[in-house]
Amino acid sequence: TAKTEVKDFLHINDFDKDTITKILNRAIEVKAQIKSGDRTFKPFQGMTLAMVFAKPSLRTHVSFETGFSLLGGHAVYLAPEDIQMGTREETRDVARILSRFTDIIMARVFTHEDILTLSKHATVPVINGLTDYNHPCQIMADAITLIEHLGRVEGNKVAYVGDGNNVVHSWLELASLFPIHFVCASPKGFEPDAKTVEKARQVGISKIEITNDPREAVKGADIVYTDVWASMGQKEEAEKRREAFKGFQVDQSLMDIAGSKALFMHCLPAEKGVEVTEEVIEGPSQSSSRKLRIDYMHRMA
Numbered sequence: 001t002a003k004t005e006v007k008d009f010l011h012i013n014d015f016d017k018d019t020i021t022k023i024l025n026r027a028i029e030v031k032a033q034i035k036s037g038d039r040t041f042k043p044f045q046g047m048t049l050a051m052v053f054a055k056p057s058l059r060t061h062v063s064f065e066t067g068f069s070l071l072g073g074h075a076v077y078l079a080p081e082d083i084q085m086g087t088r089e090e091t092r093d094v095a096r097i098l099s100r101f102t103d104i105i106m107a108r109v110f111t112h113e114d115i116l117t118l119s120k121h122a123t124v125p126v127i128n129g130l131t132d133y134n135h136p137c138q139i140m141a142d143a144i145t146l147i148e149h150l151g152r153v154e155g156n157k158v159a160y161v162g163d164g165n166n167v168v169h170s171w172l173e174l175a176s177l178f179p180i181h182f183v184c185a186s187p188k189g190f191e192p193d194a195k196t197v198e199k200a201r202q203v204g205i206s207k208i209e210i211t212n213d214p215r216e217a218v219k220g221a222d223i224v225y226t227d228v229w230a231s232m233g234q235k236e237e238a239e240k241r242r243e244a245f246k247g248f249q250v251d252q253s254l255m256d257i258a259g260s261k262a263l264f265m266h267c268l269p270a271e272k273g274v275e276v277t278e279e280v281i282e283g284p285s286q287s288s289s290r291k292l293r294i295d296y297m298h299r300m301a
């Protein structure tokens with residue numbers, strides 16, 4: 001379909017299910033090949049990747065840089081102060097300049113508008129490495145985690161507890177392609193974007209519930225997922241948010257309500273003792289299911 005011809009990776013559901021499935025399966029194969037010590041697959045030989053970061057990053061930075069170099073290319077890291085997108089440099093100029101010098105752009109930016117502007121003005125592919133609106137690479141990595149730990153994406157109940165933010169919007173993008181049961185429990189006023197929820201519901205393949213009750217949400221979940229309560233760019237709201245999010249911490253009693261098969265996931269970095277207890281995220285290691293739980297399943301961002 002025409003959808004498979006899109007140049008950029010900005011939202012998971014810009015692609016169809018077949019294409020996303022192929023990418024996930026290919027990633028699993030390439031990961032196994034590299035892990036086996038075979039470093040002969042060099043599809044990016046002679047190519048450069050620009051990594052634009054308007055916000056900090058550990059996982060996205062290192063995974064893109066090491067990944068691109070393992071696959072034969074060279075990645076250029078551009079820190080927030082290097083570009084100062086929107087002030088020192090106009091976003092469309094960043095797109096044009098990087099398109100002349102590099103083969104691919106990956107960018108982590110504040111407003112979603114910025115990634116759309118980069119996409120519009122770049123002549124090379126643009127990959128979304130997180131915006132205030134969504135985080136598609138994270139949820140692609142999470143989909144691989146589901147495949148690795150649970151065998152498949154389809155049919156799982158994912159209960160997200162916390163801020164209805166960028167990570168949730170990309171779960172909704174995934175739920176538009178793969179039939180899952182996705183429940184998001186957020187405090188009043190912190191629910192995900194209503195239009196994005198509506199769009200995912202209209203596709204009609206996944207069961208999507210938005211609630212203010214974390215205890216109800218996690219019942220029978222395969223995955224209990226959370227994220228920080230104050231995302232990058234919201235740190236000055238942290239105290240106010242801690243107040244608003246009381247009762248939404250993922251602690252052992254919530255995991256117990258979820259049930260014995262529930263695994264815990266977090267996109268990281270976590271504020272331990274805030275959105276999740278140390279006990280849950282570091283996990284006691286008595287049982288194998290607990291061991292899985294503490295292997296908390298991030299891959300990229």
Ligand code: NVA
Pocket residue numbers: 130165166167227228230231232267268269301
């Ligand atoms: N919601 C978090 C995700 C970090 C990977 C943030 O935007 O800061």
